[in-house]
Amino acid sequence: MKIPRPERIARIMWRLAKNPFRLFSLSDIAKSFEVSKTVISDDIEIISNAMKDEGRCNIVIDRGRGGGAYLVPTFDEADKRRFLEGVAEELSKEERFLPGGLIYYSDIVFDPHYTQWLGWALGSMFIDCGAEVVMTSEVKGIPIAIFVAQSLGLPLAVCRFRNRPSDGPAVALHYPSGTGEVRAMYMGTRNLKKGAKVLIIDDFMRGGSTIAGMTMMAREFEATVVGKGVFIVSALPEQKAISGYKALLVLEKDEHGPRVRVL
Numbered sequence: 001m002k003i004p005r006p007e008r009i010a011r012i013m014w015r016l017a018k019n020p021f022r023l024f025s026l027s028d029i030a031k032s033f034e035v036s037k038t039v040i041s042d043d044i045e046i047i048s049n050a051m052k053d054e055g056r057c058n059i060v061i062d063r064g065r066g067g068g069a070y071l072v073p074t075f076d077e078a079d080k081r082r083f084l085e086g087v088a089e090e091l092s093k094e095e096r097f098l099p100g101g102l103i104y105y106s107d108i109v110f111d112p113h114y115t116q117w118l119g120w121a122l123g124s125m126f127i128d129c130g131a132e133v134v135m136t137s138e139v140k141g142i143p144i145a146i147f148v149a150q151s152l153g154l155p156l157a158v159c160r161f162r163n164r165p166s167d168g169p170a171v172a173l174h175y176p177s178g179t180g181e182v183r184a185m186y187m188g189t190r191n192l193k194k195g196a197k198v199l200i201i202d203d204f205m206r207g208g209s210t211i212a213g214m215t216m217m218a219r220e221f222e223a224t225v226v227g228k229g230v231f232i233v234s235a236l237p238e239q240k241a242i243s244g245y246k247a248l249l250v251l252e253k254d255e256h257g258p259r260v261r262v263l
Helices: 005-018 026-033 037-054 077-091 112-126 140-153 207-220
Strands: 057-062 068-073 135-136 154-160 170-176 184-190 197-205 226-234 246-254 257-262
Touching: 005 026, 005 037, 005 068, 026 226, 026 246, 037 057, 037 135, 068 112, 077 112, 077 257, 112 226, 112 246, 135 140, 135 184, 135 207, 140 154, 154 184, 170 207, 184 197, 184 207, 197 207, 207 226
Parallel strands: 135 154, 135 197, 197 226, 226 246
Antiparallel strands: 057 068, 170 184, 246 257
């Protein structure tokens, strides 16, 4: 269908933005809009330049024989820091701090206005990790993890703390919590492929036992953990059950009391 160029560019951008890392054939796009491949290539070049200026993504263009384009999530460092500083300021309000070194943030992680960009920010840190699936645990890890998965064009596998009949057959795992209590974790056998490359995402980490448990679960599937990302990490305890993680924010305490800051 032939349409004016501004509308065609908007439609192409919509396809790319809704499907990060999915390669779209320039020939197929040209055929659907009844224009030449050269015209579509020029359209995508315009989109690519605009997105670079926005600092939110890059459009990778393959000009080879087949020809294609796909969107890669990015986050301009200045814009990302400005966004995260706003989140940190909101989370640093006195009424959010709870006993036991905890913090209330459920309203943040269940608000798509925040979680979409938090997922984009975390996802942009793991573009080159080679992950094939994103793993998280219920419940509050799911919203951020699903936006990380969406930004990377990957499926999501969720570790659960109880097994439901509707989940089908599952692998059960027991792991030690930070308090010394032994907890159970379940992963449906259809949710995670054997030998997959896994990116683990968690909403909050204090001692790291939950991520350590998810790492153990990945091993049960002979999967390889290629990255670990966290929304908020507590400064205490200093000794964590895991290493090699990346976090957006840190919860710490100074002479003025607890606060959240950008890492």
